[in-house]
Amino acid sequence: MASVTLDSITKAYGDEIAVEDMNLEVRDGEFLTLVGPSGCGKSTTMETIAGLTQPTEGTVYIGDRDVTNLPPKNRGVAMVFQNIALFPHMDVYDNISFGLRLRKYDQDEIEKRVDRAAEIVQLEGMLDRMPEEMSGGQRQRVAIARAIVRQPDVFLMDEPLANLDAELRIHMRTQLQRLHRELDTTVIYVTHDQAQAMTMSDRIAVIDNGHLQQVDPPLTCYNAPDNLFVASFIGSPSMNFFHGSVTDDGFDSEFIDLGFDPEEVGATPGKDATLGIRPEDVYLKRDSEEATVPSDTIKAHIDVLEPMGDEVFTYLLLEEDVETSAEGRGEGQLLLSLDPQTDVEEGQDVEVVFDRHEAHLFDSASEEAIAHSLA
Amino acid sequence: MASVTLDSITKAYGDEIAVEDMNLEVRDGEFLTLVGPSGCGKSTTMETIAGLTQPTEGTVYIGDRDVTNLPPKNRGVAMVFQNIALFPHMDVYDNISFGLRLRKYDQDEIEKRVDRAAEIVQLEGMLDRMPEEMSGGQRQRVAIARAIVRQPDVFLMDEPLANLDAELRIHMRTQLQRLHRELDTTVIYVTHDQAQAMTMSDRIAVIDNGHLQQVDPPLTCYNAPDNLFVASFIGSPSMNFFHGSVTDDGFDSEFIDLGFDPEEVGATPGKDATLGIRPEDVYLKRDSEEATVPSDTIKAHIDVLEPMGDEVFTYLLLEEDVETSAEGRGEGQLLLSLDPQTDVEEGQDVEVVFDRHEAHLFDSASEEAIAHSLA
Amino acid sequence: MSSETEEASTPLLMRPLNWLETRGDAVFAYVLLAPAFLLLAVVAFFPLVRTFQFSLRADAIRSAEPFGEFIGFGHYQDLLTGNASLPQQFLDLSMETPILQQALFVTLAFAIISVLFETLIGFGQALILDQEFRGRRWVRVAIIIPYAIPIVIQAMIFYLIFSPQIGFGTEFLNSIGVFESNPLQNTSNSFIIVLVADIWKTSAFMALLILAGLQSIDRQLYDVAKVTGASPWQRFKYITMPLIASPLLVAMLFRTMDAMRIYGLIDATAGCQTVPSMSCLVITALNQTRRWGSASAVAFLTAITIGLVVIVYLIGLRDSEAGVT
Amino acid sequence: MSEEEPEHPDIAAQEQSEEPDLDRGVVEAWAAKMISNPDRAYKAAFYIATIFFLVTTLYPFFWLLMVAITPAGSLGDVGAFTPGGFDPSSFIEIFGPLSDQYNINFHRYVFNSFLIASVATVLTLFVASLAGYVFGRLRFRGKTPLLLIVLIVSFFPPAAFFVPLNRLFNTNFDVLRPLLADGSLFNTPFAIIIPVSALYLPLSIFILMTFYSQIPDGLEDAARVEGTTRLGALFRVIVPLSAPGVATAGVLTFITVYNEYFFSSLMTDGRPEMWAPMLEGVLAFRGQYEILYNLMAAASIVAVLPVAILVIVAQEKIVSGLTQGALKE
Amino acid sequence: GGGGGGENEVVITADQEYKDAEDSVVDALYDAGLSEDIDVTIRAGDFESGERQTQFVSALDAGRGDPDVFMMDSGWTIPFIVRDQLVNLSDEMSQDTLDYVQNDYLSSAVQTASDPETGDLYGLPLFPDYPVMHYRKDLVEDAGYDPEGENWATEPMTWQRFSEIAADVWDQNEDELEYGFTTQADEYVGLACCTFSETMTSWGGAYFGDHDNLFGPIGDRPITVNEEPVHNTIRMMRSFAEGPDATNAHPDYQKITNTDIFGMTEEDARSPFTGGDAAFMRNWPYAIASTFGDDESPVDESMYGTMPLPYAVEEGEGNYEGTGGSSHALGGWHLTINPNTEQQDQAVQVLEAFANEDVMLTILEDVGNLPPDPAVTESANPDNVGPIGNFLDTMAVAAENTVARPVTAVYPDQEPLIAEEVHAGYRNEKSPEKAMSDLEGRLEGTEEY
Numbered sequence A, B: 001m002a003s004v005t006l007d008s009i010t011k012a013y014g015d016e017i018a019v020e021d022m023n024l025e026v027r028d029g030e031f032l033t034l035v036g037p038s039g040c041g042k043s044t045t046m047e048t049i050a051g052l053t054q055p056t057e058g059t060v061y062i063g064d065r066d067v068t069n070l071p072p073k074n075r076g077v078a079m080v081f082q083n084i085a086l087f088p089h090m091d092v093y094d095n096i097s098f099g100l101r102l103r104k105y106d107q108d109e110i111e112k113r114v115d116r117a118a119e120i121v122q123l124e125g126m127l128d129r130m131p132e133e134m135s136g137g138q139r140q141r142v143a144i145a146r147a148i149v150r151q152p153d154v155f156l157m158d159e160p161l162a163n164l165d166a167e168l169r170i171h172m173r174t175q176l177q178r179l180h181r182e183l184d185t186t187v188i189y190v191t192h193d194q195a196q197a198m199t200m201s202d203r204i205a206v207i208d209n210g211h212l213q214q215v216d217p218p219l220t221c222y223n224a225p226d227n228l229f230v231a232s233f234i235g236s237p238s239m240n241f242f243h244g245s246v247t248d249d250g251f252d253s254e255f256i257d258l259g260f261d262p263e264e265v266g267a268t269p270g271k272d273a274t275l276g277i278r279p280e281d282v283y284l285k286r287d288s289e290e291a292t293v294p295s296d297t298i299k300a301h302i303d304v305l306e307p308m309g310d311e312v313f314t315y316l317l318l319e320e321d322v323e324t325s326a327e328g329r330g331e332g333q334l335l336l337s338l339d340p341q342t343d344v345e346e347g348q349d350v351e352v353v354f355d356r357h358e359a360h361l362f363d364s365a366s367e368e369a370i371a372h373s374l375a
Numbered sequence C: 001m002s003s004e005t006e007e008a009s010t011p012l013l014m015r016p017l018n019w020l021e022t023r024g025d026a027v028f029a030y031v032l033l034a035p036a037f038l039l040l041a042v043v044a045f046f047p048l049v050r051t052f053q054f055s056l057r058a059d060a061i062r063s064a065e066p067f068g069e070f071i072g073f074g075h076y077q078d079l080l081t082g083n084a085s086l087p088q089q090f091l092d093l094s095m096e097t098p099i100l101q102q103a104l105f106v107t108l109a110f111a112i113i114s115v116l117f118e119t120l121i122g123f124g125q126a127l128i129l130d131q132e133f134r135g136r137r138w139v140r141v142a143i144i145i146p147y148a149i150p151i152v153i154q155a156m157i158f159y160l161i162f163s164p165q166i167g168f169g170t171e172f173l174n175s176i177g178v179f180e181s182n183p184l185q186n187t188s189n190s191f192i193i194v195l196v197a198d199i200w201k202t203s204a205f206m207a208l209l210i211l212a213g214l215q216s217i218d219r220q221l222y223d224v225a226k227v228t229g230a231s232p233w234q235r236f237k238y239i240t241m242p243l244i245a246s247p248l249l250v251a252m253l254f255r256t257m258d259a260m261r262i263y264g265l266i267d268a269t270a271g272c273q274t275v276p277s278m279s280c281l282v283i284t285a286l287n288q289t290r291r292w293g294s295a296s297a298v299a300f301l302t303a304i305t306i307g308l309v310v311i312v313y314l315i316g317l318r319d320s321e322a323g324v325t
Numbered sequence D: 001m002s003e004e005e006p007e008h009p010d011i012a013a014q015e016q017s018e019e020p021d022l023d024r025g026v027v028e029a030w031a032a033k034m035i036s037n038p039d040r041a042y043k044a045a046f047y048i049a050t051i052f053f054l055v056t057t058l059y060p061f062f063w064l065l066m067v068a069i070t071p072a073g074s075l076g077d078v079g080a081f082t083p084g085g086f087d088p089s090s091f092i093e094i095f096g097p098l099s100d101q102y103n104i105n106f107h108r109y110v111f112n113s114f115l116i117a118s119v120a121t122v123l124t125l126f127v128a129s130l131a132g133y134v135f136g137r138l139r140f141r142g143k144t145p146l147l148l149i150v151l152i153v154s155f156f157p158p159a160a161f162f163v164p165l166n167r168l169f170n171t172n173f174d175v176l177r178p179l180l181a182d183g184s185l186f187n188t189p190f191a192i193i194i195p196v197s198a199l200y201l202p203l204s205i206f207i208l209m210t211f212y213s214q215i216p217d218g219l220e221d222a223a224r225v226e227g228t229t230r231l232g233a234l235f236r237v238i239v240p241l242s243a244p245g246v247a248t249a250g251v252l253t254f255i256t257v258y259n260e261y262f263f264s265s266l267m268t269d270g271r272p273e274m275w276a277p278m279l280e281g282v283l284a285f286r287g288q289y290e291i292l293y294n295l296m297a298a299a300s301i302v303a304v305l306p307v308a309i310l311v312i313v314a315q316e317k318i319v320s321g322l323t324q325g326a327l328k329e
Numbered sequence E: 001g002g003g004g005g006g007e008n009e010v011v012i013t014a015d016q017e018y019k020d021a022e023d024s025v026v027d028a029l030y031d032a033g034l035s036e037d038i039d040v041t042i043r044a045g046d047f048e049s050g051e052r053q054t055q056f057v058s059a060l061d062a063g064r065g066d067p068d069v070f071m072m073d074s075g076w077t078i079p080f081i082v083r084d085q086l087v088n089l090s091d092e093m094s095q096d097t098l099d100y101v102q103n104d105y106l107s108s109a110v111q112t113a114s115d116p117e118t119g120d121l122y123g124l125p126l127f128p129d130y131p132v133m134h135y136r137k138d139l140v141e142d143a144g145y146d147p148e149g150e151n152w153a154t155e156p157m158t159w160q161r162f163s164e165i166a167a168d169v170w171d172q173n174e175d176e177l178e179y180g181f182t183t184q185a186d187e188y189v190g191l192a193c194c195t196f197s198e199t200m201t202s203w204g205g206a207y208f209g210d211h212d213n214l215f216g217p218i219g220d221r222p223i224t225v226n227e228e229p230v231h232n233t234i235r236m237m238r239s240f241a242e243g244p245d246a247t248n249a250h251p252d253y254q255k256i257t258n259t260d261i262f263g264m265t266e267e268d269a270r271s272p273f274t275g276g277d278a279a280f281m282r283n284w285p286y287a288i289a290s291t292f293g294d295d296e297s298p299v300d301e302s303m304y305g306t307m308p309l310p311y312a313v314e315e316g317e318g319n320y321e322g323t324g325g326s327s328h329a330l331g332g333w334h335l336t337i338n339p340n341t342e343q344q345d346q347a348v349q350v351l352e353a354f355a356n357e358d359v360m361l362t363i364l365e366d367v368g369n370l371p372p373d374p375a376v377t378e379s380a381n382p383d384n385v386g387p388i389g390n391f392l393d394t395m396a397v398a399a400e401n402t403v404a405r406p407v408t409a410v411y412p413d414q415e416p417l418i419a420e421e422v423h424a425g426y427r428n429e430k431s432p433e434k435a436m437s438d439l440e441g442r443l444e445g446t447e448e449y
Ligand SMILES: Nc1ncnc2c1ncn2[C@@H]1O[C@H](COP(=O)(O)OP(=O)(O)OP(=O)(O)O)[C@@H](O)[C@H]1O
Pocket: A132, A133, A134, A135, A136, A137, A138, A163, B013, B016, B017, B018, B036, B037, B038, B039, B040, B041, B042, B043, B044, B045, B082
């Protein structure tokens, strides 16, 4: 039950700057998720909060206390480490109860809590196993249990569910949310799983290359990304982008043109801009009524169908001879998501529209968002 | 370029049976994904194939050779380990080139290959880092690179992308698929990520508690799961289930009844059965035309809305006083997936239908599937 | 259930520790080093300073105060030119003294040969002890146990084996022409006996340290290496060797230093006259002739010699993958 | 990756292990078997080496036993494999009547040594753990010079410390008077414990340093977040995980102190009730005119027992490499 | 440092044998007039002489007051004296006692307890020790000799005759005997002080010329090791070990043993004799008791004979004063007082009590050590003094023909040099001439100190 404030935190490892000038306030009781590409500085941020790493510059507050120079044990934090870090010389029970034993809880209390935690992570029968005798997911669950037996002010969880299967992950997700509610603890969470980020978080903090990009509730990040990076990073599969420029009467690009009043949306004619449309906002022409404000029809050609079970990712080429590259979608490619029952096949020509209401416009130079609806 | 055959493999650690009587044939050049709950025996299976673990019983063949007693180095396999296991005393370059150096490739060839692998995993600038100076995701990518520089007959990859963000994961997925095509290598892959399992695999092998449940192409597993376990495990969010019994004229349960001719679908009246419906096959009444064969209307009450960005998971209660439990969905709960634009709110009463064409029926006792369409 | 903030009332004992921890690495380090350096200061540094002062004073063999007037580096000069008033010489480049009667060469030869063999044998032993096999517990004890033998006893064993009356060793080796009839009186024979005795006992030291090094390697790394295609030899070369390099270096370093201080074993077998090591000289000067100034100077020369060897070591091994520091 | 791969190393490796079966002589066949089944060859080499080491290390003990069971008068008849007679009574004599005659309470000497070695080991391990942690895991200015200073202590022969220490330990400190009979450390266990602890400290520091430095940071981090201080993490996580190193340092220190020669023989007046160590006990069987080799041998065998027991106990620790499963790196 | 014990307690660090006979020795002291107020405690010192020396050095250098009285080897008492680390008894003891010691004690023993320059007494000789030739009377008689008739026990023979007899006896008992003769010829302290010194003296040779010079003055005395008699001594020993035909051996002497003797110290020499494997043995009197005390020894009293050590040139015919004739190295022990003791007066009284005939007799009887006053030996009843009683006549002869060790402040420097070079000569590593000229040079270095 404490807020966490990072005030101008910078952390450099020699020349390598892992985190730069980060200002972040996590409110008391909030569930904040850090997301960002691999190596962007998420774990470093967590370690700074935990006190495992001294920031090169800046101050960390927990509650009102300046904890920058406080040892980890006095910060009232519990942490699930990305690399799990079980004590290999202790069995599961000892691993989980370690923090409690350090605090000299009495035997009964420890047992009660360990049992409860083991139940939450579904490891009831395994308390006397050694870490080396467990599967990857089981180890990860021990790490989670080790953190949750304690009742700290702040939970730091670095990818706690990475090695769990879908079902267990959902189970754990629910459990963690419930725990969060029950204990009213501040949680700072790192995940690469969009579903976790979206469903669990009060707010998401998007980090790129050591810099904070946006801190907002999940749907805000999803629906109104502050900049190109956030737009492309949040959402899976990611947004379709078209690079072009703002004209006097709309947006102009090689493949897609769009008419609107630049002034109204706050765009400056003549500037380079990028149009972004999420795959689920693209519809086959025949479904165009599902779009709030359908755009003009776009002619395309189905390149690849990727059936996912509950949906089919459909990769379109806007021109026959567009070069496809394995490195994400290139210009002239468009991804949309179709219902598996939809009757399409690879190579087929189709007509699609997108929902202008859900189209995003970004300044290509500054990468800042200009508008989140071009209706 | 070799098939892998497991013939009645059993692996026990003392009393703990990790894998039991597994028969699995992975075809030459196939991309097979092992999925299953945490601790079900996936890693053990991989280790058995790699030769790191001697099966308690059974025989392993790679190609036509019985390799059960062959040391790992003679099996022609490369492996990405679930726990990454980089050599702590070697920098990234040395870690990646380890296998090549062992085989005395010449310097140029090694460099060429390492550069290529580093490019694939996007670690170009980091070749002289030590493992301890890297982020979790970066380490995992080194582990992948270490496996792919070699050109083995069989790739074994145990959760290679667990610590990567969505974008990178898709990138790596594409790269691995391309590599698979190019080298024509047999790949055995473990993942907890349904998207990976669905998109990459030629076939999926579903394991539960050491037992093989189903081996089939992804969509077959998704659309025609052999048994209750597969049905519930594949697909995220998972299938809705209703426990009831087969009557003379259909299926009868506390919340949902369904009329059909038992004989036609192969069900035996009087037997206990379970009805399964995937969330995406449930529609609001007003969208019922989207269902191929809509069922009767079901009255329900919206309990929780879970917005995911591109969709909203909607938890319904079929009766007011149904007890909600955090442990997955209980009887009387129904999950469906709605478009974010849909205008619903928590607490609202709604009417829903499901697509009978996509309803699954299972024998409750044997848990085997009876029918995959009740239209 | 108490929330964790309640434990803000830290026990009194912990407070200095907490304070310490926030001081940054350097202060923390200095405080933790304090006990070690305090102990060393009293027992080592202070006496060494005194001993150094002694080494600059003349020997006063006929007064209660054992130190005479200040003579600067006179003892050192005598020692390095073969003019020391000691029964054996430290170094006599004129070679009037046979080479195996010069403490410096005796000691260097002993150190090099014994450490070489001990490392090889210790390595072999450690590799065996690292295996899983039935009865390994007892084999391990058997291999380590020579190290537990008191030097007196170790010396007694080899003394008796090679004593002309009791031991069987001389008779046999003499008959095949390897040793003379009184090997413990012969410098080169005795040198070999001392060497063998030392190797017998001290290989276990190397074995222990190497074994400990082997045991702390994460076994998973071998799995990776196996799958990557490493043969047992390659696993040894690329994983085992680099990862035990530092324990091995430490072991060799300390063995070398220890070998260069050899005294007890020689004293109790062949005797310091027959195989005069550097430490022998110190003790002879100290106890037998009561030339404490000279003894102190020999002690310092011994230290300097060992220091030089250690430097050669560190330079030679600096390029190897794992340095000591 | 290049499409046209000149050779396929993995395949090449596999083919090598395939051995055509030809008619051969017995030896050749055996050799071929060894080659085709390297496991068997390793096993054979392994057993040969094991037996070799066992024989070479144990033989001198065997011989010592032969000496011990030989009656005093027949020591000249001890052969390479046979005793000069049979009289196991020396094992009793070292505690019994004969030793009363010589006033040797051998068990008391062993006890003294055991106690001195235990205390010194605990002291050394504790102090060296702190220092080893600092040198192995922390970065700070002045680390290398400090390390060298520690190392330099090992350059000197023990005798170099003796004269000043002898004077120091014979000085009467009034503050010590309540604790020690006459206020000086001579004839107390401390007179041995203190110098040997200090002089064997560098070795322990270096051993522990190398082992502590290999424990991944992640585990220390985890312990600290769980609520230990750094020191707590040292003793709860790093030390147990370095069990092989710590046990080794402990065993080595114990053995070295237990067998220490120089200070042990000079820092007491040799009486067992004055904390004279085992060394004096063994030497008590040796005189200018009479050396009771058989008793010395028996006494040695008895004196080695505590150490042997220690090794048996500690070896479990020495071989408990435990880092596996710790981290997902 | 504090005192060795409580008030009025005098602690003596002595041999184990004294500890064992503590009651009777202390009673004898009281009988000799020691005040009963003074408690005397005897503590066993280290068995090994060198070790005990080291301990005394460290005690005295550290200024420790414990023990009050040291029992010091006559071989290393003088260095303590010249360093002024002992109580000067000439200042402390009564004139009567001093006179008794100076007049009646074995003078060579007293010399090793006195300051070589001032002549002041610092130690009270406790007992002297001198070697004799032990032999197997039975074998000798069987071989046709008549020890009784020829008075071997008191009349020394020449080395030449000795070697012929020994060779003959060995020859006749070839199967039983491993050695004709054993002695101490290892490179160790005993070589310089004793076995070589006495043999050389019996050849008429000396380390430093006249025996007056044994205790100094350092630097002002001749070094006389590189002379004919000394060379001959080495040659003779080589003949004993390797035969008259060996290089650098003396052609006139027979082979009576083998090179094993070059590794022998006291016990190595004794055990074959006690075991019945040697016919002759040069050793200290303790060997008598040890042999008889050994149940397994085939040698019993009837087979045991002793005689003075043989000689090469007649007494007085040697090159220097004091040389020639049967010579016996003088060993033995003194009592000295720790200057740091708090019980100095009491300690002096204890020492005075030791200078008493009855105490000496008690020691002779209960400990087996010879009295420092040779006259006391005569008054002893042979029946009461144990095995040594039968050989007191030989002992008396030996006592009259002792040669002291050249103990000076530089002796610790010289002793290892002598041992080393003599031993090199013995083993023919160098010719006797070369070895002795090397020794001469090295001794000169030490004399300059
Ligand atoms: N060394 C061992 N000793 C005992 N049990 C073990 C050992 N290794 C694995 N197990 C058990 O075997 C079962 C299968 O383990 P495995 O590692 O194959 O699981 P997995 O399917 O890879 O799980 P995850 O997805 O969590 O990694 C688990 O229940 C595990 O606890």
